[in-house]
Amino acid sequence: MQQRHRVVVIGAGFGGLAVARGLRDERIEIVVVDANNFHTFQPLLYQVATAGLGGDEIAYAVRGIFRRQRNVTFRMARVTAIDIATRTVELSAGPPLAYDTLIVAAGAVSNSFGTPGVDDHAFTLKSLEDSVALRNHVLGTFEAVAADPTTASGSALSVVVCGGGPTGVELAGGLMELFDHVLAKDFPRIDIGTARVVLVEAADRLLATFAPKSGARAERTLTRRGVEVITGAGVHSVDATSVLLTDGRRIEAGTVVWTAGVRANPLAAMLGMPLGRGQRIVVGPDLAVPGHPEVFAIGDIAVDADTPLPQVAQPAIQGGRHVAAQIVRRLDGRATEPFRYHDKGSVATIGRHDAVAELSNGFRLSGTLGWLAWLGLHILYLMGFRNRVNVVVNWTWNYFTYDRAARLLTEADVDPGPGDEAE
Amino acid sequence: MQQRHRVVVIGAGFGGLAVARGLRDERIEIVVVDANNFHTFQPLLYQVATAGLGGDEIAYAVRGIFRRQRNVTFRMARVTAIDIATRTVELSAGPPLAYDTLIVAAGAVSNSFGTPGVDDHAFTLKSLEDSVALRNHVLGTFEAVAADPTTASGSALSVVVCGGGPTGVELAGGLMELFDHVLAKDFPRIDIGTARVVLVEAADRLLATFAPKSGARAERTLTRRGVEVITGAGVHSVDATSVLLTDGRRIEAGTVVWTAGVRANPLAAMLGMPLGRGQRIVVGPDLAVPGHPEVFAIGDIAVDADTPLPQVAQPAIQGGRHVAAQIVRRLDGRATEPFRYHDKGSVATIGRHDAVAELSNGFRLSGTLGWLAWLGLHILYLMGFRNRVNVVVNWTWNYFTYDRAARLLTEADVDPGPGDEAE
Numbered sequence: 124m125q126q127r128h129r130v131v132v133i134g135a136g137f138g139g140l141a142v143a144r145g146l147r148d149e150r151i152e153i154v155v156v157d158a159n160n161f162h163t164f165q166p167l168l169y170q171v172a173t174a175g176l177g178g179d180e181i182a183y184a185v186r187g188i189f190r191r192q193r194n195v196t197f198r199m200a201r202v203t204a205i206d207i208a209t210r211t212v213e214l215s216a217g218p219p220l221a222y223d224t225l226i227v228a229a230g231a232v233s234n235s236f237g238t239p240g241v242d243d244h245a246f247t248l249k250s251l252e253d254s255v256a257l258r259n260h261v262l263g264t265f266e267a268v269a270a271d272p273t274t275a276s277g278s279a280l281s282v283v284v285c286g287g288g289p290t291g292v293e294l295a296g297g298l299m300e301l302f303d304h305v306l307a308k309d310f311p312r313i314d315i316g317t318a319r320v321v322l323v324e325a326a327d328r329l330l331a332t333f334a335p336k337s338g339a340r341a342e343r344t345l346t347r348r349g350v351e352v353i354t355g356a357g358v359h360s361v362d363a364t365s366v367l368l369t370d371g372r373r374i375e376a377g378t379v380v381w382t383a384g385v386r387a388n389p390l391a392a393m394l395g396m397p398l399g400r401g402q403r404i405v406v407g408p409d410l411a412v413p414g415h416p417e418v419f420a421i422g423d424i425a426v427d428a429d430t431p432l433p434q435v436a437q438p439a440i441q442g443g444r445h446v447a448a449q450i451v452r453r454l455d456g457r458a459t460e461p462f463r464y465h466d467k468g469s470v471a472t473i474g475r476h477d478a479v480a481e482l483s484n485g486f487r488l489s490g491t492l493g494w495l496a497w498l499g500l501h502i503l504y505l506m507g508f509r510n511r512v513n514v515v516v517n518w519t520w521n522y523f524t525y526d527r528a529a530r531l532l533t534e535a536d537v538d539p540g541p542g543d544e545a546e
Numbered sequence: 547m548q549q550r551h552r553v554v555v556i557g558a559g560f561g562g563l564a565v566a567r568g569l570r571d572e573r574i575e576i577v578v579v580d581a582n583n584f585h586t587f588q589p590l591l592y593q594v595a596t597a598g599l600g601g602d603e604i605a606y607a608v609r610g611i612f613r614r615q616r617n618v619t620f621r622m623a624r625v626t627a628i629d630i631a632t633r634t635v636e637l638s639a640g641p642p643l644a645y646d647t648l649i650v651a652a653g654a655v656s657n658s659f660g661t662p663g664v665d666d667h668a669f670t671l672k673s674l675e676d677s678v679a680l681r682n683h684v685l686g687t688f689e690a691v692a693a694d695p696t697t698a699s700g701s702a703l704s705v706v707v708c709g710g711g712p713t714g715v716e717l718a719g720g721l722m723e724l725f726d727h728v729l730a731k732d733f734p735r736i737d738i739g740t741a742r743v744v745l746v747e748a749a750d751r752l753l754a755t756f757a758p759k760s761g762a763r764a765e766r767t768l769t770r771r772g773v774e775v776i777t778g779a780g781v782h783s784v785d786a787t788s789v790l791l792t793d794g795r796r797i798e799a800g801t802v803v804w805t806a807g808v809r810a811n812p813l814a815a816m817l818g819m820p821l822g823r824g825q826r827i828v829v830g831p832d833l834a835v836p837g838h839p840e841v842f843a844i845g846d847i848a849v850d851a852d853t854p855l856p857q858v859a860q861p862a863i864q865g866g867r868h869v870a871a872q873i874v875r876r877l878d879g880r881a882t883e884p885f886r887y888h889d890k891g892s893v894a895t896i897g898r899h900d901a902v903a904e905l906s907n908g909f910r911l912s913g914t915l916g917w918l919a920w921l922g923l924h925i926l927y928l929m930g931f932r933n934r935v936n937v938v939v940n941w942t943w944n945y946f947t948y949d950r951a952a953r954l955l956t957e958a959d960v961d962p963g964p965g966d967e968a969e
């Protein structure tokens with residue numbers, strides 16, 4: 124009996140899921156691998172970080188997503204090695220996975236660009252774990268100040284957000300809302316004015332990849348809401364209590380968040396193939412790795428040297444669909460086609476009911492209309508999940524709690540009782 | 547200016563909240579202290595443990611609960627010492643708290659009764675942290691088996707629940723539902739029949755504190771759903787892979803849960819006063835500690851030697867209201883009154899739409915009617931929270947993630963970068 128063609132997809136993000144779903148009608152075997160057993164809806168990470176949403180509201184169990192797609196199986200594991208010669212993927216759990224086609228869609232991680240102190244002292248916002256850690260830290264600064272009313276809060280409650288792209292803008296706006304609309308009431312004895320939100324951007328405007336009008340609007344809106352916006356100054360270094368800007372100013376703060384850039388997930392290097400800017404896997408026009416038509420890379424982890432795409436959702440989703448189509452073509456013995464990216468536009472929220480949206484036809488929306496466009500886009504995307512996902516999604520994201528617990532048992536000096544495993 | 551009478555309430559559980567709310571109209575200062583910044587609705591812990599609910603759905607931010615009650619402040623901290631001579635409570639964060647009246651309402655923890663192996667190998671179900679740890683562990687056993695299809699699952703997926711009271715009965719039923727209705731679909735390649743749920747009870751019937759008919763009904767229902775019920779046999783010992791019963795039988799299982807009993811929170815000993823059965827603080831008829839009319843103890847942590855009450859919700863809630871009334875009487879210079887407990891009945895769910903309810907008038911309900919009664923009771927209780935709690939409740943329970951992170955930084959040998967703090 125001939126074994127089916129096996130497609131191994133590394134990463135259950137936008138790109139990986141698009142590939143798997145694009146192959147739903149094929150008589151092949153698809154194995155999706157991810158260190159977490161859930162897909163994270165990254166555009167809403169800032170909501171979790173600013174206590175607007177719970178973590179389990181933006182995490183979707185991969186098994187639930189593919190429950191009705193019979194040709195997909197899932198392996199919860201980390202990739203430890205990729206051997207493109209033998210076409211094998213080694214995992215942290217279970218036996219190695221042989222593949223006929225490999226899709227590397229493991230995404231991106233935060234990029235400090237070597238800025239001193241960032242790795243040691245700054246929070247990032249690339250995963251659910253990041254978001255929860257940031258939120259808990261911020262809330263913890265308030266509880267700590269409340270626990271000792273005899274000590275002035277100083278800069279303990281202030282937050283510096285480094286990087287004025289969409290992520291930083293959304294986070295800064297969300298933090299200001301959290302402070303003024305929620306924490307000011309939860310902590311009535313704290314002078315909420317001491318909780319500054321400072322957004323720092325090295326370019327001359329926020330949202331540098333958007334049209335100048337959008338960046339200006341974002342700055343006006345954020346400023347009106349109390350965010351202190353600094354443009355034209357980069358971050359020189361970060362320490363435990365402050366940020367030093369390239370213009371010499373030092374901002375004291377209890378929390379520093381780095382949203383200034385990303386780089387490819389380091390497992391990109393496991394292919395042993397050339398890496399492009401941001402350490403991304405270089406791919407050809409059809410998104411396959413040069414010399415290896417059976418290996419594709421899509422989304423944040425990949426870059427087409429001729430037409431580099433931004434590391435946002437659309438390239439991953441469209442790339443995933445394209446790769447699914449190429450796999451079918453190859454199975455049919457046909458040549459692959461180049462990927463054509465359709466830039467549908469960009470959108471960034473600036474607050475709970477405010478956003479800037481730049482559509483591909485040049486049309487710009489802002490304010491509540493822009494926010495409704497943003498909301499509509501996200502709802503459309505999420506609807507693709509809802510009917511495949513049952514109540515079980517509520518628990519899945521806690522898997523990294525389990526994951527952390529497992530690491531704790533090997534590293535920490537605590538009582539190994541199961542009751543403490545979650546510690 | 548005369549300082550207001552300060553009431554310090556240790557514990558934000560059913561009892562502590564009832565005291566604080568009972569004093570909402572008084573011109574006093576109430577300080578609620580809890581290691582977590584949220585109240586946990588314990589009756590639904592088994593739902594979190596069996597992935598029926600998310601953790602943040604049964605946790606309520608204390609600050610949100612008391613947002614409109616101006617005489618309450620909250621301190622998130624652990625109690626490290628109580629000095630009843632100087633009337634001071636020492637905390638893990640911030641300066642010591644002087645009190646005029648003290649309420650100890652810190653609840654109960656699991657009691658192994660010295661059974662060998664329980665502390666090292668069994669999971670408990672007394673806190674949200676417990677529930678999440680148990681759920682993640684159970685899910686992890688499935689993912690581990692799925693990761694290695696070449697190895698038979700053996701007993702890895704089986705769960706032994708030790709203790710057939712309401713908690714054990716509810717948990718066993720919930721686990722069976724999780725296995726048969728959710729995980730069987732999420733893990734199609736696993737033979738769900740290998741995932742046994744075994745409920746062990748030393749007494750001759752389940753729900754030994756209920757009428758015999760209720761226990762029999764619970765056993766019939768659970769058995770019909772696939773739970774293996776063993777009565778008349780206790781647990782001799784627990785090890786990493788099995789449970790040894792007092793009748794000599796050994797049950798192999800990947801997960802063991804201990805729901806066989808509780809004891810008072812160990813901080814009860816900090817009072818330096820006599821402790822009764824289960825290490826509970828002995829109180830007089832009015833719920834004050836003998837010889838210290840300014841110190842009360844209520845709920846699971848307390849016991850009236852003459853009329854010991856079960857460690858469930860009603861004694862805590864009623865006791866809390868009673869103590870609030872006694873504080874007012876003392877402020878008015880009047881003598882206190884003895885506490886009169888009104889047993890309103892008991893209820894235990896046996897499955898998603900099934901329960902046994904024994905009302906105080908002798909009326910028994912079972913099946914869907916009993917479940918509706920259970921649901922109604924809980925909704926009534928929760929409604930007291932809903933209108934004080936805003937969207938912020940979704941994040942609060944993650945505080946123990948932060949808490950664990952803080953402990954990890956002092957105990958573990960990990961890179962102390964903030965990005966890893968949540969580990």
